[in-house]
Amino acid sequence: MYRLTVVTKRYTRGKETVDALRGIDLTIADGDQLVIQGPTGGGKSTLLQMIGGLDRPSSGSVELDGVDLATTGEARLTRLRAEKIGIIFQSFNLIPTLTAQENVETALVPLGVKPAERRERAAKTLRSVGLGERLTHVPSEMSGGQQLGVPPGP
Amino acid sequence: MFGIYLKRELSRRKKTALVVAMGLALGIALVITVNSVSAGMTQAQDKVLKSLYGLGTDMTVTKARSAPTAGSSQGPRFQFDAKSSSKTSQSSDRVMTQGGQALKSSLVQRVAAQQGVASAVGALSLNVTKVDGSFTQGKAQSSGSGGQQGGPGAGGGGQPQVQGGGASFNVNSYSVAGVDVTKQDLGPLATMKITSGRTFTPAQTDAKVAVVAKSYAKEKKYKVGSTFKISGTTYAVTGIATPDSGESTTDVYLPLKQAQSLGDAEDEVTTIYVEAADSKQIAAVKKRIQANVSGTTVTTSSDLAATVSGSLSTASDLATGVGTWLSVAVLAAAFLVAALLTSAAVSRRVREFGTLKALGWPSRRVTRQVVGESVVNGLIGGGLGIALGLAAACTVTAVSPKLTAQLGSTGGAMGGGPGGGPGQQSAKNTLEIALSAPVSPTTIALAVGLRSVA
Known part of the structure; x- marks a missing residue:
């Protein structure tokens, strides 16, 4: 379960400061499906980065099953990403030199499988997912749709 | 996954990997080659110096150069009789100490007594010029007298004229070294190996025996047991000697007393060979001798090394100067290329690494992957570089280019041995020596280490 409390994310570029997130409170229970909609630059990606443990908030807490992703150590955060979080990127983000099968395997490597x-x-x-014939194909040998179909881990 | 990922990355970026590996290989190969050739140069110089100095000789003491006095620069004089016989062969040997200036033998003991001197031995260098040939008397004939011989009072009316006659002489010069037979491990014979017969015995301090350099023996067709004369004294050849390296600069070795008699240099030596007790104290011993034994010039092997000229010196300068800088420049260039390519590759793969991190790869695993690729690249380049360097060094050794070394005495400040001659000698000694390029594990470690640091 996710619990976000007064999450703020502030980006500073020179003298300019931008609040991408300002005082977000959010709870997502196990099994919930949540859709976030908003204008471009509204902070959707920033929020997902906080939830995904890819970035830390400037203030507030992001708890996942009782662990605050904002303050937990890098090693534990990495472990949490490997064990509990799955991310599908907007772009394919596959490793171009690895086959489809190896790309899926990469998600299992940090788990010690x-x-x-x-x-x-x-x-x-x-x-x-219907890509049984593409196990040994590298991304450049697959169509865009097929690439998008390669899941980030089994 | 580490191995698979690494293999895929390297095979995908073959060209980049090849450029980095080749740059690295070239740098390492150059460092190995330059260092090996430099080591070969040093060895060659050591051989040249040892061939003149002798093993164990750390310095030589010669008489300090002094301004020539009036009449002292006269050349050798030969005296022949105009005998009455029509054709008489005559021979004369002119024996001179090399450089014309000698030290008192007693100085050997004084030098030996100096602090830091382990051993000192004197030697006398001589130049022998042998002139032999004959005069042919002319015949007096009076013109218009029908070829009759006649004196001034003879009839016929024609003036008498001397016809025919002349002289034919051969000039042969060679060098002789007077050796202290009781201390042959130091001095002129120390660099020589007896290849036939035997060397002097300690008892032969004044014996009429000689050891002859192989090249001179070949020229004169001397063998063990042969005899030859110098200024009327007959010497028996007891041994034929070959230099450890290079060519012998002395033709004949005699017991010191015999050489002193021949050169009219009783109780004199031209060179004192000195072995220091501690090789690290050579400079201090040199200073001490110069201070305590006046009128002498002390020359150490490093002084002598500074006078080496010729292609050996030029090549050595090139190897240590241009070669070193070239290898450093290539290493630097290889480093820059490798750094730029690696940096570009990492920048290009930021998204890839971000994905891996998002999938839970710890930073150290990602770093290990990148470092692993660089290490494999380095190993390939390093292996290739070592192979190239070894091949180049082996080629140099196999070809063994001949280098000439001239031990100069242009300034007259150096000593040198009997072959090298004392400081006053104006001629240069030229030796020919084959270059090799020995590769030591240190050289390889240095090359790889330098590249790793870069």
Whole structure:
């Protein structure tokens, strides 16, 4: 469960200061599906970065299952990202030199999953989304839609 | 995943990897080659110096150069009789001490007594000029007398004329070194290896025996047991000697007393060979000798090394100067290229690394991946560079280019051995020596280390 309390994110460029997020309070329970809508520059991506543990707020707290992502250490944050958070980027963001199967495997590497199991789980996941024939293809050998279909982890 | 990712990255960026590896290889190869050739130059210089100095000799003491006195610069004089026989062969040897100036033998003991001197031994260098040939008497003939011989009182009316006659002489010069037979491990014979017969025994202090340099023995067809004369004294060849390196600069070695008799230099030596007790104290010993034994010039091997000229010196200068800078420049360029390419590659992959971080890859794992790629690149380049460097060094050693070394005495400030001659000698000693390029593990470590630091 996520609990955001008075989350503020302030960007400073020279003498100019921009508040991308100002006093956000938000609770997302397990199993909830949330859609965030807003104008360009409204702070949607910034909010997702806070929730995804990719960035830290200037003030306030972002709790995930009781752990404050704003103050927890980098190692634990990395671990939380690997174990509890999945992110699908706007662009494909695949590793261009790795095959589709290996790209899926990368999400299992920080979890310490053994190579054989990684390969098996990655292949199974790709087959489940209809990319069973693209296991050994690198992103440049796949269409845009297929690339978008490669999940960030099994 | 580390290995797969690394392999894929390197194979994807083959050209970049190749440029970085080749730059690195070139730098390492150059450092190895330049260092090896420099080491070869140093070895060659050491050989040149040892061939003149002798193993164990740290410095030589010669008489300080003094201004020539009136009449002292006269050349050798030869006297022949105009004998009455029509064709008489005559021979004369002119024996002179090299440089014309010698030290008292007693100075050997004074030098040996100086603090820091382990051993000192005197030697006398001589130049022998042998002139032999014959005069042919002319015949007096009076013109218009039908070819009759006649004196002034003879009839016929024609003036008598001397016809025919002349002289034919061969001139042969060679060098002789008088050796202290009781201390042959220091001095002129120390660099020589007896390849036939035997060297002097300690008892042969005044024996009429000689050791002859192989090249001179070959020229004169001397063998062990052969005899030859110098100024009327007959010497028996007891041994043929070959220099450890280079060419011998002395033709004949005699016991010191014999050489002193020949050169009319009783109790005199031209060079004192000195071995220091501590090789690190050579400069101090030199100062001490110069201060305590007046009228002498002390020359250390480093002084002598400074006088080496010729292609060896030029090549050495090139190797240590241009070569070093060239290798440093190539290493710097290789570093810049590698740094720029690596930096560009990292910048290009920021999004990729961001994705990995978002997937939970710790920063150290991402860093390890990038460093791993650089290390593999470095290993490939390093291996290639070592192979190239070794190949270049082996080629130099295989080709063994000949270098000439001239040990100069232009300023007259150096000593030199019997072959080198004392400071007053104006001629230069030219030696030919083959260049090699020895590669030591230190050289390889240096090259790789320099590149790692870069």
